[in-house]
Amino acid sequence: METHAEARAFFVFGDSLVDNGNNNYLVTTARADAYPYGIDYPSHQATGRFSNGLNIPDIISESMGWEPTLPYLSPQLVEQKLLIGANFASAGVGVLNDTGIQFVNIIRIYQQLNYFEEYKQRVSELIGEDETQKLVKESLVLITLGGNDFVNNYFLVPYSARSRQYSLPKYVPFVISEYKKVLKRLYKLGFRRVIVTGTGPLGCVPAELAQHSTDGECAKELQKAASLFNPQLDKMLKQLNHGLGKDVFIAANTNLMHMDFIANPTRFGFVTSKIACCGQGPYNGLGLCTPLSNLCPNRDLYAFWDPFHPSEKANRMIVQQMLTGSNLYMHPMNLSTIMAMDSRA
Numbered sequence: 001m002e003t004h005a006e007a008r009a010f011f012v013f014g015d016s017l018v019d020n021g022n023n024n025y026l027v028t029t030a031r032a033d034a035y036p037y038g039i040d041y042p043s044h045q046a047t048g049r050f051s052n053g054l055n056i057p058d059i060i061s062e063s064m065g066w067e068p069t070l071p072y073l074s075p076q077l078v079e080q081k082l083l084i085g086a087n088f089a090s091a092g093v094g095v096l097n098d099t100g101i102q103f104v105n106i107i108r109i110y111q112q113l114n115y116f117e118e119y120k121q122r123v124s125e126l127i128g129e130d131e132t133q134k135l136v137k138e139s140l141v142l143i144t145l146g147g148n149d150f151v152n153n154y155f156l157v158p159y160s161a162r163s164r165q166y167s168l169p170k171y172v173p174f175v176i177s178e179y180k181k182v183l184k185r186l187y188k189l190g191f192r193r194v195i196v197t198g199t200g201p202l203g204c205v206p207a208e209l210a211q212h213s214t215d216g217e218c219a220k221e222l223q224k225a226a227s228l229f230n231p232q233l234d235k236m237l238k239q240l241n242h243g244l245g246k247d248v249f250i251a252a253n254t255n256l257m258h259m260d261f262i263a264n265p266t267r268f269g270f271v272t273s274k275i276a277c278c279g280q281g282p283y284n285g286l287g288l289c290t291p292l293s294n295l296c297p298n299r300d301l302y303a304f305w306d307p308f309h310p311s312e313k314a315n316r317m318i319v320q321q322m323l324t325g326s327n328l329y330m331h332p333m334n335l336s337t338i339m340a341m342d343s344r345a
Contacts, residue, residue: 006343007066008066008138008139008140008342009083009084009085009135009136009138009139009140010057010060010061010064010066010069010084010085010139010140010141010142011069011085011086011087011088011116011139011140011141011142011191012057012069012085012086012087012088012089012141012142012143013088013089013109013112013113013116013141013142013143013144013145013186014089014093014109014112014142014143014144014145014197015089015090015091015092015093015094015144015145015147015148016030016032016050016089016091016092016308016309017050017055017056017144017147017197017309017310018055018056018057018087018089018142018144019048019049019050019055019071019087019089019090019091020047020048020049020055020057020058020068020069020070020071020087020089021047021048021049021070021071021073021074021087022048022071022072022073022087022088022089022090022107023048023090023091023092023106024047024048024071024073025071025073025074026073026090026105026106026107027104027105028091028092028103028104028105028106029102029103029104030090030091030092030100030103030106031048031091032046032047032048032049032050032051032091033046033047033048034046034290034291035291036052036278036289036291036293036295037049037050037051037052037289038051038052038053039052039053039295039299040052040053040299040312041053041054048071050091050305050306050308050309051305051309051310051311051312051315052277052278052299052305052311052312053299053311053312054312054315054316055312055315056142056144056315056318056319057069057087057089057142059312059315059316059319060140060142060319060322060335063319063323064339066084067084068084069084069085069086069087070084070086070087071086071087072086072087072088072115072119079126082119082122082123082126083123083126083127083135085139086116086119088107088112088113088115088116089107089112089144090106090107090108090112091103091106092106092148092152093106093107093108093109093112093145093148094109094145094146094147094148094149094152094153094175095109095145095146095149095175095178095179095182096149096153096162096175096178097110098153098161098162099148099149099152099153100148100152100153102152102156103152109145109182110182110185113182113185113186113189116189117189120132120136120189123135133190136189136190136191137190137191137192138192138342139191139193140193140195140338141186141191141193141194141195142194142195142197143182143183143186143194143195143196143197144197144254145179145182146175146179146198146199146229146233147199147200147202149175150199150202150222150225150226150229151202151207151208151222151308154166154168154171154225155221155222155225168221168224168225168228169228172225172228172229172232173232175229176229176232176233176236179233179236180236180240183196183237183240183249184240187240187244187248191248192246192248193248193250193338193342194248194249194250195250195252195322195335196233196237196249196250196251196252197252197254198226198229198230198233198234198251198252198253198254198255199225199226199229199230199254199255200226200254200255200257200258200310201218201223201226201255201258201259201262202219202222202223202225202226203218203219203220203221203222203223203224203225203226204218204219204223204258204259204262204273204274205285205304205307205308206274206275206276206279206283206284206285206304206306206307206308207276207285207286207307207308208222208285209274209282209283209285210281210282210283210284210285210286210307211285211286213282213283216274218262226255230253230255233251234251234253234331237249237250237251238251241332247332247333250330250331250332250333250335250338251330251331252321252322252329252330253328253329253330253331254318256328256329257317257318257321257325257329258310258314258318260317261273261303261314261317262303265303268303268317269300269301269313270301270302270303270313270314271301271302272301272302272303273303273304274304275302275304276289276302276304276305276306276307277295277296277299277302277304277305277306277311278293278294278295278296278305278306279293279294279306279307280292280293280294283307284307285307286307287307288306288307289305289306289307299311299312299313300312300313321334322334322335323335323336324336
């Protein structure tokens with residue numbers, strides 16, 4: 001479905017669910033630059049996207065009829081390409097600075113925001129300061145953070161530093177309060193339309209099933225984390241909007257979007273929502289997806305591409321809900337409504 005919304009710049013911040021290749025330019029273990037990643041991408045090459053094909057930002061751009069954004073670190077992001085927007089996301093990052101330290105070089109969220117300031121400078125040289133402010137103000141932003149603060153921090157190892165410091169019910173509000181600072185900074189940078197995704201059902205991904213599940217049930221502690229985090233995130237976004245007197249932050253209930261096909265895979269055309277297409281071990285959930293992994297012949301039958309990330313088909317369903325979903329999925333409004341409202345503004 002293409003809505004062909006009028007062109008507006010699109011900016012992406014966050015983690016591997018939305019990284020489209022920044023980590024390829026870094027010395028890090030968090031990368032997706034080898035086969036079979038990208039097996040269904042138009043070029044059939046690994047691009048650094050943690051997907052068999054397109055990821056969520058790609059599909060948003062495609063459904064709007066926009067050119068896909070380039071990774072900020074890409075040498076091709078120059079001249080007119082800058083005006084499309086840019087993707088600053090980096091696999092492995094979280095809200096907190098100590099999330100993902102095991103991946104060594106990743107672009108932590110405040111560094112992503114610093115890069116955006118640098119980007120603004122570059123665009124100003126191209127089109128002048130006033131036009132740049134306008135481009136930012138009229139742009140659309142997608143930010144996806146939080147999952148790694150649990151998976152690659154709190155629950156990374158038994159007795160992790162953060163789990164010794166905080167009980168789970170105290171850790172969640174701490175992460176939320178730090179996230180609020182990030183979102184306030186986005187507002188300060190001039191953004192006025194920001195889609196903020198919750199975390200998916202963290203305990204139901206193949207990686208967690210492989211480690212914690214005996215008969216396919218989701219891992220309880222991680223599910224508890226998601227069930228605490230998502231409602232608190234929602235509440236925080238409402239408070240921010242209320243304080244600003246306008247709907248800047250749009251909550252995308254990615255937990256529910258995922259739960260739909262986890263609870264009922266066949267209804268959505270999947271044969272399984274437990275086994276990853278690419279991986280090894282129970283549920284194909286152990287280790288990374290590599291050229292030596294098991295690989296399913298038809299990616300469209302799997303809700304999960306690798307132990308952590310949805311398949312392109314699942315990503316398409318998620319974006320469909322972002323575009324046209326009810327208030328249950330997109331609050332206070334979905335993307336189609338935003339585009340219609342802003343084009344009249």
